[in-house]
Amino acid sequence: MPVNWWWVRIGDFPRVQLLIAYLIWLVVLGFLYKQPYAKPAAVLLAVGVCIQLYWIFPYLPVAPRQVQWATSKDPEVRIQFLTANVLQDNDDASALLNLVEQQSPDVVVLCEVNQRWVDDLSPLRSKFPYRVEHPLENKYGLAMYSKLEILSAEVRGIVKESIPSIDAMVKLRCGHPVRLFVVHPNPPRPGEDTTKRDAELVLVGREIRDQQSAIVLGDMNDVGWSRTTDLFQEVSRLLDPRKGRGLYPTFNANSRVWRYPLDHLFHSDDFRVVSLKTLSHIGSDHLPLSVVLSYEPDAQQEQSAPDLDAGDREDAQDAVEELKKPGALDQPPED
Incomplete structure (x- = not known):
């Protein structure tokens, strides 16, 4: 709506x-x-x-896949992600550390990290020589740990300084640069509409749109089938590896019934997917998500991103214009 x-x-x-x-x-x-x-x-x-x-x-698995399975076996063109919302109040980092040890990802992306979490995750620093840590006490802190070289990185407040994103450039083992955007926008909740979330995704999508190779990931506080996420894909021209494979719900990890896919990874059309799965419980209310991508430029000829028509462009501009209204950036206190 x-x-x-x-x-x-x-x-x-x-x-x-x-x-x-x-x-x-x-x-x-x-x-x-x-x-x-x-x-x-x-x-x-x-x-x-x-x-x-x-x-x-x-x-659903019976639907056409938006992203093809990888055809290259070359490990130099692959990048493995582990992304998770750790839950700031979760005081046990050992489950996450053990999971990272088991999965051995190239890049670890974490949401809701505060200073205590950054301290508890210090063992990762010896295994991931590149990192961006931006702890906050408002449940919007972010951290990224990488085995691949981070060519540049900036913590940015796309719509508000207290709700940061990480804008980074990472170099694959084959030498190809890839732009990574880590996001964790506001969720819809009582007393607060979705203005900030919707606008942030549109603004990130506009920046990514003309990037040759790009990946956006994180806890987007939205389901894949919503109009907002659909609009984000149209604006950014990024692909969703979930489509045609399954729901892969990540929240709420403590419920078997009320569980939704809120943690996402979208990528440009020069990647194919090697694997996609949710991982074991780490004490958070989110399950971690593991995605392995393969950089294969020929994929651009065989898989296409959604189009942005005039109506979609108007919806995107409306989402951004909502930010200018009085009180649009107000935020109720965290529980």
């Missing part, structure tokens, strides 16, 4: 749960078919099923 009210936009999240609930009720109505309300109720539920499927179908 073209509104940014939190109580409307949060409705983007539970589409899978609604779909399952509608299907269950359709089965129940099958046993109540003689009741006068059964037929109209079944019609309404069927419409609801179609609406939810419309949004989530691109992420």
